[in-house]
Amino acid sequence: MKKLLNDPADLVAESLRGVERAHPELRVDHENRILYRADAPVSGKVGLLSGGGSGHEPAHAGFIGPGMLDAVCAGEVFTSPVPDQMSEATKNIDGGAGVLHLVWNYTGDVMNFDMAAELAAAETDTEVQAVVIDDDVAVEDSLFTAGRRGTGAAIPVEKIVGAAAEQGRGLTELADLARRVNDNTRSMGMALTSCTVPAKGTPTFDLPDDEIEIGIGIHGEPGRRRVPIAPAREIAPMLVEPLLADLDFTSGDGVLVFVNSMGATPMLELHLMYAEIAAILDRAGVVPVRSLVGPYVTSLDMAGCSVTLTRFDDELLRLWDAPVATLGLRWGM
Amino acid sequence: MKKLLNDPADLVAESLRGVERAHPELRVDHENRILYRADAPVSGKVGLLSGGGSGHEPAHAGFIGPGMLDAVCAGEVFTSPVPDQMSEATKNIDGGAGVLHLVWNYTGDVMNFDMAAELAAAETDTEVQAVVIDDDVAVEDSLFTAGRRGTGAAIPVEKIVGAAAEQGRGLTELADLARRVNDNTRSMGMALTSCTVPAKGTPTFDLPDDEIEIGIGIHGEPGRRRVPIAPAREIAPMLVEPLLADLDFTSGDGVLVFVNSMGATPMLELHLMYAEIAAILDRAGVVPVRSLVGPYVTSLDMAGCSVTLTRFDDELLRLWDAPVATLGLRWGM
């Protein structure tokens, strides 16, 4: 393993020191591993909390700021944070209008956020609601399983709900909005290589030079199937067709097309993939109205990409376009 | 080689199709491989042109837009664009106040830009000046050699000159400003792995699992020396000490600290490096006043990082903070 770090056990803590030094617009509670918007709590605004394992940067801390999240709890690499972190953050971002937990659907995250909500309910009178983000069509959606993973949908959910929260909307309305964005979003990812978790020090899975994984997660989970390496024009449909089969993306006012790098795949390739994906959407009658191309929800040093489509209506588009000032997304301010 | 592409020979052309689809705020001339700010030429403003080989994304096209560049010429992967591209772009971004070429110091880039300026002088009455960016202290600065490479300095140069151009400053004043930023900037990079040039299909250099390269360039050029892999706290001084030895960074009003990913190195590690670097600067009495952390000037899929320091004065800081709206840097608008 070749990585820029000291002891793998200290990676997250030391990285947070750098975040604090580099970005005065964030406040860092090192003991609890919570990152806050510098001016949290914002009085009268619903507080938005997310978080999860580290290793997905710029998610999650890159989306803290005006127009998006108020705080984020950072776990160990690929490990959900613990309830104490979330309940502490919940207290500190409550501006009097309650706190919405935006939870990426993983067993660990859901359980830890549940326990945090129980703790918060026992200790404070902060009203807490939670919305689970689950957009990954690689995973069968079933009542008997852990359900779909939360991946790229977190970006439009957090962005759009963040904009609505700045408008002063209430907790229940925001929770409904979050579910609406999530319900209109689907994602699918692929890997050219495995990532290497620092504490393990070797790649999570072995992938021969002539094979790729389709339907991978963002934690080095292997995919649903392994196929021979293929040109981009053959890979794009493997990602896009399942999205189109799962939700009717022609019925909205247009879609956000989000092509995400898993970490090591450069923009040059992502943009080429974007062209392939746009061509498929053209043929399907789906109209891209906004785009996002780059490393937003990564999986350490994994090479590969994921595609996320969000069906917009007029309101979602307006909220997407509203000003935002975070490290990962910034416009209008 | 595992990459998301079709034929390596078509990578740049196909990627530009994706850039065009994804980013309507850019105008793409596919025949000449020129990317323009959608509203170029901006009347009365000096046009700012840069460019270079592809494979450094978001550089160069990611820095086109209000407050930064007007156009960029894209070459093949790691190969300077050709004079025709630059002279065509020069004509099309001249808003009547002349055009400034911001040239990264590589033999090919310098010669091609020179020829473009000769062409432009022969064919139009556009006034053209050129400033060469050369900040890489890994390379000995000598009259008898190709001189220092242009690397990270391009970002502050293009940002600051871009802001000044929006204020309506003249060509010569902007050229002087570009030289001033360049003169106040130093960079140094390292690699954990080589990149793989798609047309070659195998890594440019072999680096054993227990060694790293110090003083690398952004084209897969090997570095000045190879050393055993070391903890981040030992690597940081190998990058920062040479910068401090080359220019007195304590004498300004503070510095921009820019920690750049070569491509595959994730933010988690970059921020850890930032903390190590900030600690060295603290000891040296150098005051970081602004930061930039992320993949800005990459070398395809190379793992590693570079550090760039720019000594700010009041004016440079103000121009750095001025509004900018590009894919790679955006704030204030």
Place this chain on the structure above:
Amino acid sequence: MPGDAVDTAALQRWLRTFAASVAEQRDHLTALDAAIGDADHGANMHRGMSAVVAALDTAPATDPAALFKQAGMTLVKSVGGASGPLYGTLFLRMAPATGGAASLDPETFAKALRAGLEGVVARGKAELGDKTMVDALAPALDALDAALAAGEPLADALRAASAAADEGRDATVPLVARKGRASYLGERSAGHQDPGATSTALLVAAAATGLVEQDDSS
């Protein structure tokens, strides 16, 4: 059998033994998790059990309920992921089931463990056969109850429980996961041993070897 009483010292031995085997099996647990999960189960359990041992060293609880609560809270606070809330809940739910006694008879200990299992199921919603830690824990507790009901001494009952946990762990291999991260793999999860069932088998084995003072008469 009064020698079978489980006191705070015995429970501490159990936890320390479990921590030691997790430390020893850490890489194995992570390798299992790499195959069908995210390669952190060994690190997670090791972080958690190291914290539990550290708590025992600095502020040892003085009765079983306090000890379970301390272990459970420590795991919930330090582990995260799926295993943190699950193992944490297991111990947290054991606490009230002790009725505040300073020393537990085997039946009470078994009842507490079952309350823990119920907590795990309530928290994680896994059923037997979902390819989770429940597949090791549930058969272990059934074996424990049966052995105690048959009048066997605690040491023997725990050995039976440990054997059942191992069997349950092994039985996860052919299963298609329906809960936790391995469920994302669908059919591809078959053929791999569940990491959580593996650590749970270590927990039960630690009871068999650590809880009852090993002496020649046992």
Place this chain on the structure above:
Amino acid sequence: MPGDAVDTAALQRWLRTFAASVAEQRDHLTALDAAIGDADHGANMHRGMSAVVAALDTAPATDPAALFKQAGMTLVKSVGGASGPLYGTLFLRMAPATGGAASLDPETFAKALRAGLEGVVARGKAELGDKTMVDALAPALDALDAALAAGEPLADALRAASAAADEGRDATVPLVARKGRASYLGERSAGHQDPGATSTALLVAAAATGLVEQDDSS
């Protein structure tokens, strides 16, 4: 020796022969560039010479000056990098030196090549020993001039030039680069053959084999 006259057809053969050997040596050129540069010299020269051949196929120039200009412009337009302007300038500077003749005598051809070399030096500022294409081209032209001055037929003179280019190329191996991308490596550039000197040796060899119609009397 009137049979030594270099006409447009002969010059086309030269360019096509060079293009063919670049295509053949492409990976070798790139491998040399990988060691001390950026692994693209083979791709660059191949892209450029393929474009030159395509231009010859579609709109062949009808006199040497036009041919040199066409080749030079095509290289400048299609290659980029360092080699594009350098090889482009080489040919562009040969054009005026032909004086517009339809067929060049050996001395004029040699003079044109020297004008090309001067263009390369003016453009790139490299001196002999800087570990660049100049290290192959300059000795080749010296050998060519010397042989012609000694009254040797063009074919022999070109063979001497090619041998000198090869020697110049080989002599780049121990040098520390002072120009181009290899200069960034400092001392580490020593021990590697310069890619540009290697392609230039191919250019001169192509003259020796392609320019003069090979027949038994030669």
